[in-house]
Amino acid sequence: MSLDGQLPPKMRLLRAAAELLANSGGAPVSTRQITQLAGVTAPTLYHHFGDKEGLFDAVVAAGFEEYVAGERDFAPSGQPLEDIRRMWDNHVQFGLNQPELYLVMFGNIRPESRPAIVADAEALMEEMLNKAAVAGQLNVQPREAARSILAANVGVTLMLIAEPASERNLELSTMTRDAMIFAVSAEPASGAAPGDAGKSSVVVAAIALNAALQASHSDQLSSSELKLFLEWLHRISTSPAG
Amino acid sequence: MSLDGQLPPKMRLLRAAAELLANSGGAPVSTRQITQLAGVTAPTLYHHFGDKEGLFDAVVAAGFEEYVAGERDFAPSGQPLEDIRRMWDNHVQFGLNQPELYLVMFGNIRPESRPAIVADAEALMEEMLNKAAVAGQLNVQPREAARSILAANVGVTLMLIAEPASERNLELSTMTRDAMIFAVSAEPASGAAPGDAGKSSVVVAAIALNAALQASHSDQLSSSELKLFLEWLHRISTSPAG
DNA sequence: TAGCACCTATAGCATTGCTATATGAACTGA
DNA sequence: TCAGTTCATATAGCAATGCTATAGGTGCTA
Structure with missing residues (x-):
């Protein structure tokens, strides 16, 4: 029952908090649950993290590092836009795998709480988009493109988390993803007139x-x-x- | 200090909750604060709403009705895609005007909590997109387009809420908006090149x-x-x- | 051994969401 | 007019919550 692999109490608290946060879907997690699962008493928690929110921030930070590591682990394929696609899919997958953590990270963003994470995520995507820009494949500034794509990525992930797992249709993700990438890419795609499809009958x-x-x-x-x-x-x- | 305009206690509770939720940025709002501001004691709250979450759900529902009313108040301009743009902007503005309410509505969506609101919002947008589809201006099914656009719309709004009001740049919104609309619209590219961009007629x-x-x-x-x-x-x- | 910084435990406080119970008001039927 | 019934509010208090004042071990260096 208790998470004592003889790790230091700080780690045990982190893991216990992460586990409880992940499993008790949306319900508030009490410090007593955490400390009990960690095999530790209350003051230990406050000694290491000062606050309940401090502990949760630490959990979020750890989760975000995991997320960043996952994004970086891909070798660049030489096709920057393809890398962006993989990045997008990876983001969605991360959210679906750890919905509670994701909701804390991106669902509860307030200007005074954690825009740092958003900024980091944006920087990560901008970094990739820079390669596309260098290759002349970008329509807009990499930073603007990154912000825009990340916003859509977050929105899609939240919507997918919102619906029951059985009804989840990843087509929403791929469709939105390709729409965003297409919109910022400089590919010269244009064709003939669509005929007279203007009437409404x-x-x-x-x-x-x-x-x-x-x-x-x-x-x-x-x-x-x-x-x-x-x-x-x-x-x-x-x-x-x- | 107390919200007693001689309204029924139920209304006073709703308004008090809404006001406290709107003003105390992100900090948890206690039932005692609410009942005190409403000039009412605890059991009254639980008699009418059963639960703290019940009260908050009612606040959210009221806010959502206000949102829907705002979306519907626009007379159709005859250009469906232009109406979609206005709808998008209206959504963003609603979120920026009532960030706390918006965060509760769209930031904390869990499959078991309130996908109904999302479904309603999707239906609202799908309704508009249907007109575009009838006019032959749509590239994809209206429902899919609505889901995709709404997801991006939510993501953008959350990102804008996340950053301090002084740094808010609405260009992120317009850029993403036009990208999404462009991606689902059938106007520019069609027919000759059914390769990756632009579907066949x-x-x-x-x-x-x-x-x-x-x-x-x-x-x-x-x-x-x-x-x-x-x-x-x-x-x-x-x-x-x- | 003594001193010292670090970490943890005992016990308890104030606040939280919520409720068992009782009181009042308003309406009904006779 | 008045008992009965239903709805709405109040009194008082419970268990659980986040958090802390204080004290008690640890392991170090000297």
Whole structure:
């Protein structure tokens, strides 16, 4: 029951606090629980950390170091934007693995509490984006890009944490990630006009889809399915309703 | 000192809690503070709200209704994407005006606590994006787009709340906002290059048709036909690349 | 051994969220 | 008009919380 691997009490307190924080989902963790699990009495806690919040700050700091270490452990692939993607995914994964810790880190940010962590995280991402900027792949200043991407990254991670694990769809993450990266990257991607898809009616939309379908060879539907699909589409697009 | 405008105690409790929550930045607010400011004793609180968290939930719900009301008060401008921009800015402003309330709403989201608010906010944005989809301006399904945009919106707002008011730079917001909207919109790039950026016109048209069909109750197809039709449509509109 | 800094334990204080119980007010039906 | 019932508030107090004043071991160096 007690966390006594003969580590120094300071460490035992840190681990006990981290464990209780991680397991008791959202419920407040009392100092008595912590000290009991650590096999230590109250004054020891206050001697080492001064405060309950001091202890929690230490836990957060340790967790953040782990996070940073995870981000740094990747060898640069030579494709900076690809590294950013991995960084993003790593961030999300960290949040999903330790949701409680993550919520303390990024969910409870107040200007007087811990903007230092945010600044560090931003610096970490800016560092990577700098390589992309050097390679001429960036549309905006690396710092602005880093702040923007990190903000979206945090938002996505929080949303994913918010929904029950069974319904979590990581597509939200990849989609937002690629949207952000695309927006800051300097890739010259532009094409022809999208036809006349400006009207707002079922008919127009159906006609546009009909034309587009005939032009392209989509293999998402079998030929018999497609035949029926087109027939229905025709029925819709010749209806008077709007 | 006491909040007695002769309102019913329930209201006085709500207002007292909201005021204390808003002003005492991040510090825990005790029930005794609340009841004293409301000019009421403890059991009254528990009679009406059952719990401290029940009271706070009520405060959050009230705040959220205010937020929704603010979002709805805008007359649609006819340009759905422009409405989305206003919606985004409104969201950020709400968060900056009531940071503590916002942190409780979106900073402390746990799967068991309040995903309902997130769902409502998503629905609100999806509703607007549907108009864009009908007009053929959307690249992805409105629901996915709404989730993605809202996630980024929340992330940006949290980051802005995190930094001291004097250093707040709203450019982070506008930049991220436009990046997200650009990424989900079908305007600029389409058709010719369905490689990585910009979906084919088939997909855009299918999404538009899908949204239009759901909006209008076309009776050109029987319900079973429509079901299968929509399924195929979904298959088309989520295909990797046309 | 003595002194000293460091770390930990005993015991308890003030405050916290919450409640068992009782009192009052307002409305009902006769 | 008045007993009965329901709703709403108050009195007083409990267990748990964060924290601390004080004292008691440790291990060092001299």
